[in-house]
Amino acid sequence: MNIYYEAAIWIGMALLAALVSVRIAVPVALVEIVVGAVAANIPGIEEHVTVVPFVTFLAGVGSILLTFLAGAEIDPVSLKRHWKASVSIGVVSFALPFAAAFAFCYFVLGWKLHAAEIGGIALSTTSVAVVYAVMVETGLNRNDLGKLILAACFITDLGTVLALGGFFATYGWLLLLFVVATVVALFVVPRLLRSVIAHFGHRVSEPEIKLLLVVLFVLGGLATQAGSEAVLPAYLVGLVVAGVFLHDRVLMDRLRSIAFAFLTPFFFLRAGTYISASALIASAGVIVALLTVKLAAKGAGVWPVATVFRIPRRERIYTTLLMATGLTFGTISALYGYTHHLISKTQYTVLVTVVVLSAFVPTIIAQQLFQPRVADTDEEEALGAEDAVLIHPHLASGPANQPDPVAD
Numbered sequence: 001m002n003i004y005y006e007a008a009i010w011i012g013m014a015l016l017a018a019l020v021s022v023r024i025a026v027p028v029a030l031v032e033i034v035v036g037a038v039a040a041n042i043p044g045i046e047e048h049v050t051v052v053p054f055v056t057f058l059a060g061v062g063s064i065l066l067t068f069l070a071g072a073e074i075d076p077v078s079l080k081r082h083w084k085a086s087v088s089i090g091v092v093s094f095a096l097p098f099a100a101a102f103a104f105c106y107f108v109l110g111w112k113l114h115a116a117e118i119g120g121i122a123l124s125t126t127s128v129a130v131v132y133a134v135m136v137e138t139g140l141n142r143n144d145l146g147k148l149i150l151a152a153c154f155i156t157d158l159g160t161v162l163a164l165g166g167f168f169a170t171y172g173w174l175l176l177l178f179v180v181a182t183v184v185a186l187f188v189v190p191r192l193l194r195s196v197i198a199h200f201g202h203r204v205s206e207p208e209i210k211l212l213l214v215v216l217f218v219l220g221g222l223a224t225q226a227g228s229e230a231v232l233p234a235y236l237v238g239l240v241v242a243g244v245f246l247h248d249r250v251l252m253d254r255l256r257s258i259a260f261a262f263l264t265p266f267f268f269l270r271a272g273t274y275i276s277a278s279a280l281i282a283s284a285g286v287i288v289a290l291l292t293v294k295l296a297a298k299g300a301g302v303w304p305v306a307t308v309f310r311i312p313r314r315e316r317i318y319t320t321l322l323m324a325t326g327l328t329f330g331t332i333s334a335l336y337g338y339t340h341h342l343i344s345k346t347q348y349t350v351l352v353t354v355v356v357l358s359a360f361v362p363t364i365i366a367q368q369l370f371q372p373r374v375a376d377t378d379e380e381e382a383l384g385a386e387d388a389v390l391i392h393p394h395l396a397s398g399p400a401n402q403p404d405p406v407a408d
Helices: 003-024 028-040 053-073 076-081 083-108 113-122 128-138 143-168 173-202 207-225 231-240 242-246 251-275 277-282 285-306 315-324 328-339 345-369
Strands: none
Touching: 003 028, 003 053, 003 251, 028 113, 028 251, 028 315, 028 328, 028 345, 053 173, 053 207, 053 231, 053 242, 053 251, 053 328, 076 083, 076 242, 083 113, 083 315, 113 143, 113 277, 113 345, 128 143, 128 315, 128 345, 143 231, 143 315, 143 328, 173 207, 173 242, 173 345, 207 231, 207 251, 207 285, 207 315, 231 242, 242 251, 277 285, 277 345, 285 315, 285 345, 315 345, 328 345
16 A cells, blocks of 8 residues: 555544544543554454554654653652652552552463563553643642652652563663663763753754654664663653753653654554454453452552551542553553563453553542642643643632642
8 A cells, every 4th residue: 555645544543533632622642542443443444554664663753752751741859859758659559550460460360471461560550641631730730749649650650661671671781781871871861952952952953852862762772672662761861851841841842742743643543453342342341350450459559658648638539549540651561562472462452441441530530529629720831741631620619728738
């Protein structure tokens, strides 16, 4: 088939997903996954939705930029200020769901070892994207509670990314080279990026964005060669340059536009095309069971730790629910397992469906029943993730001043 026709079909699906997302007010990434799944399962249509090499490449670049941007959205000041609570909540939010999902997949469902590991990793995630969108929408990103939750999300997803890289890396001199190169890049890139911005920044040719792409591609290439995953260095590089982006929102907005307009749709659409409708129907019981395992494990881990740090009950429930969300890294982990033949198509369908449901269910409950009231809810700023639109909550009328809900 003509490559331009192929491109038109994929961009057309992305356009449809964007329009539907705006119309029904849900994250565009979720709609892209659903559109990809529907297109790949309608008889007579699926033959035109083929994952050709350029789609695979663009989807890979999309996942790298998506991961980089997620790391770049973390506020370093907030991470330092709330490090005790955020590290504690973030660690249990990763460790307990990983252990519970792995044990359920391995011992109850009878999955093979590597498949169970992928299951544990995919269901251990917290979606920085979903949580960040909610924080901005409600004004909580300027509140101590919101900053703590965002910082805890980073810790959880860092554990997920490290687990994905650590479990499936090929240990040898290439891995050592990759680790050394990543450590050097983490020290050098922020200074180099500031220098490029100061001398050549904000030009039509966008040299600062090209610099970041070169760094991400080099590190991604080393990671792939070492048998690891390219998203690992992307997330870490995003974190170390977060301070630069915090003071240069123009650069962030331009990079985000490139990613979400053209690249990330290929990743989520491609992820959706691997979902099997027959497997989805046949595995409905397993999907419900795994979603229950994830939500229960998140609650069992986050709730007690939030209690230790004296977060009030309503805010504690809200925090627990948002930490149970998942989307980007869960999808990345599941897709990694499927494309590397670690899980079957049925297992992939199960995991992605659970991940998508975990983006919806806890968020809706948290926003409708437990959303804290904040003093300032009129902040306007761009959303910093793949979820540019989220369900709009109905805020209680009138601001209400309340004491700091976080005690570090």
